[in-house]
Amino acid sequence: MNDLFLKALKGESVSRPPVWMMRQAGRYLPEFMAIRDNYDFFTRCQTPELASEITVQPIRRFGMDAAILFSDILVIPQAMGIEVQMKPDFGPYLPNPIRSTTDVENIKVPDVNTELDYVMKAIEMTLEKLDGEVPLIGFAGAPWTILCYCVQGQGSKSFDQAKTFCFTHPKAAHMLLQKITDTTIAYLKAKVKAGVHSAQLFDSWGGMLSPVDYAEFSLPYIRQIVQALQHEAPVIVFAKGCWFALKELSQTGASALGVDWTCSAINARYLSGGQITLQGNLDPARLFSPPEKIRDMVNTMIREFGKDRYIVNLGHGILPTIPLENVSAFINAVKEYRE
């Protein structure tokens, strides 16, 4: 197996850094769009044949150094009994958002092996298709980010309703965060058992919180999850916008931290304490630049982060309208990197 990714997670020296892209399985790929035309979002997630096929598509086309299972962070609230719809041109929609202590009390911590059995099956099928070529990453949302959707009921620029719920009902918020955490730990453990080689936690909306509120409503739950998982598989924590918490995140037991593009390599190394493996961080919109410019930016990134303890990635998910040749330029620039 191509072990660049796992070596980088262990902090071992590599000939070049590994590369993959957040949201690499999906939307910008013609072979994905062909599947999307025939099956709706959650059918794609819940059908192991489809999820595994979508997962390996980018590997076949571009040869990234790791695959990430096609799924969604909102399968967790779904498994907890909260209805989640995926509306075209709108995004996630939760028709019965959580707004009271009673709502939280009614939420169950499910048996993930029953409720999310389809994920485990998709992992097994993906591993067969990958046939040991590259490692497979499983993922989950950080509890704070999941709470954002559960309370707000949809995407938002500022998740004001989610924050207001936390600030006016802190006890209920913590109860909900703990239920999400317990579910997520069981879920990621089951994924590791099914065969994923690493797990990434996405705290997409952590950067909406002040450092003090992050320390109260997000960090402790990330810490619980990492500590429950770290001896079973290396964990990557990507907390978008959370430059202010990189130090604390580096001390959770995570093997690597993702950083977004507002955090320069030198700031990321400094703020994270200089030892932990970092992953990132090209602005996804920068993949619209001409291929030559993309190659230059990749080379600059690797020079600035260093080739070791570094995983090349975007600073957030790839955008749906990125030209394929620009993706090639990004991936190939890493593969052709020489010191």
Add this chain to the structure above:
Amino acid sequence: MNDLFLKALKGESVSRPPVWMMRQAGRYLPEFMAIRDNYDFFTRCQTPELASEITVQPIRRFGMDAAILFSDILVIPQAMGIEVQMKPDFGPYLPNPIRSTTDVENIKVPDVNTELDYVMKAIEMTLEKLDGEVPLIGFAGAPWTILCYCVQGQGSKSFDQAKTFCFTHPKAAHMLLQKITDTTIAYLKAKVKAGVHSAQLFDSWGGMLSPVDYAEFSLPYIRQIVQALQHEAPVIVFAKGCWFALKELSQTGASALGVDWTCSAINARYLSGGQITLQGNLDPARLFSPPEKIRDMVNTMIREFGKDRYIVNLGHGILPTIPLENVSAFINAVKEYRE
């Protein structure tokens, strides 16, 4: 005149820090809603009687230490000949966004004294109503933030189209940024001539850019504006999400920098070089906390930022649904502050 605000901008010692709130003129106030029920958004901006009345309403009710003229950053593209609508429950909508070099070439740098005469009249009427009680702040959007709306055509979570335009048409982007800059300099100079005591630049979407892209597409234009204005009135630069640029922003000649709530006081002081006056930074959603908690948070903020070279504010605009008693708690906690 209550000179706490102007003294803080000069870096002079004060008995307590001054306080005002971004977007204090508007939406959460019942007396504003009464006006809003009868006049649409741009009528309110363009009618000096209404704009001046809305500007002084929060001062009468809460007694902030500075007033900020009711207006909108999008009056600049409007004056440049770009149609801007304000749609209820949607926000700004520009039906003919800028998408090509030709579009940029067709944009004019207007005579602000003609096109924005109503703003200057509103300033004069506001100064009469304020009768020397507190200073008046005028504002404008930073050119990057204005470009975001001109190209995207509406609000956005990531302003991908605006960024793509900059990354694929950098020359046209710089031409547009320069036209916006020239208009903004003339506009703010006219405002100072009309009587505002200070000007604030809002770079609301600066935090969407990487440090390298910020240094190319935003910072040079902010610098031009500050340098053109700084000897006429103290300038505050609020670049939301731009913790990574606080050092460079502190060297523009600005009298103060706004900071959002993700940047702790100690980080803000460190990153900005420790000398410049800072303004901020309570999370606007934290005004939903009970009044007692708000008072505690204000006292903590003042202790952490220090009473001098500090202007108490929120970390972004006040939310429309904040209870009035919570606003009172915020303002009064500052006024009652004793070392």
